[in-house]
Amino acid sequence: MSNANEKRLAGEAAIRYVEDGAVVGVGTGSTVAYFIEALAGMKDRIKGAVSSSEQSTAQLRKHGIEILDLNSTGPLTIYIDGADECDPHKRLIKGGGAALTREKIVAETAQKFVCIIDSSKQVDVLGTFPLPIEVIPMARSLIGREIVKRGGNPVWRDGVVTDNGNWIIDVHGWRITDPVALERDLNQLPGIVTVGLFARRPADVVLVGDREI
Template identity: 60%
Template sequence: MTQDELKALVGQAALQYVVPGAVVGVGTGSTVNCFIDALAMMKDRIAGAVSSSVKSTERLQAHGITVLDANQVDSLPVYIDGADEIDHRGYMIKGGGAALTREKIVADLAASFVCIADASKLVDTLGAFPLPVEVIPMAAAQVARRFHSAFGGQARVREGVVTDNGNLILDVRGLKISDPLALETEVNQWPGVVTVGVFARHKASVCLLGTPDGVKTLRF
């Protein structure tokens, strides 16, 4: 199977976690686009969606799915999103699509996080994928220096990218994240950091992994 076929497979499989009559949390990215397309087939059986990005909102609305603001809901039964990397404990790196802050906000509303990904995203240790960090523009150089001094990482501003929140993305290379929770906790304290793309406090409950043999379900 091609990578696109695997994404479509897990997007379809994620429908089993959508609670009929409820609002579903929807993430961002190419795999999530496949889920949104599949969700359109049951749009009359859900109360709507809370989206983590402008692009996902536009795709949902194009399918006739009602999109609610996060401030309009107290909680969500499930949030369905992809990952740039996921390890065997359910910890993830996210933010390749520059939507990490809104993704973490919606994930925080949800009782469970269902990660949908192809098998290439499963790793033993996070960090081969450059770690995205959303920063306030005036702090970009300062945060980059701190990554180098604290972790030996090389951080660069992602060129031509401004987040939906009006901020910049730093991509940090050269990391080997053996303790995702500790790194997330540390970096979250740095002035100018809006969100770090380690999802440890909001890790996956389930991962639907697209493999050549079909969808493999990992539970954490």
């Protein structure tokens, strides 16, 4: 089965977790785009959506789905998003689309986080996909030096500015055997806004195509 077909199946399968009357947290990326298309078919049965990126907001609005402010909605029942990597413990690397900070905020407030991926995203150990880190621009070099101390190879994603006005450093060369500890360590460094490790708060459900693992 092609990756595109698995993405479509995962996006469509995630609809079964959306309850009538829900405010739906919506992530970002190519697999989520299939979910939004499917969500449009039940837009009259939901209250609206909280979006993690300008890209998803535009697609949701195109289908007439109301965009709600997370500060006004309170906790969400469901958050649907993709991932760049997923390990057997449902811990993730996210941020290839540079929306990691808003994604992490929405995931934190959701009772259930459903991650939708194709099988190419499944790994035994996180780190083959470079780990994105969103940084305050003035801290780029500082954080780069700290990453080198920890054995990583930092690469500035030149020309990319996040929806929050910050920069992205992609860390190559890490084999992340303890993602919870690494996430905790990096979160202490001043200048880091968000680390693209979703390990302290992993996914609750992972769909590979239409199959829950």
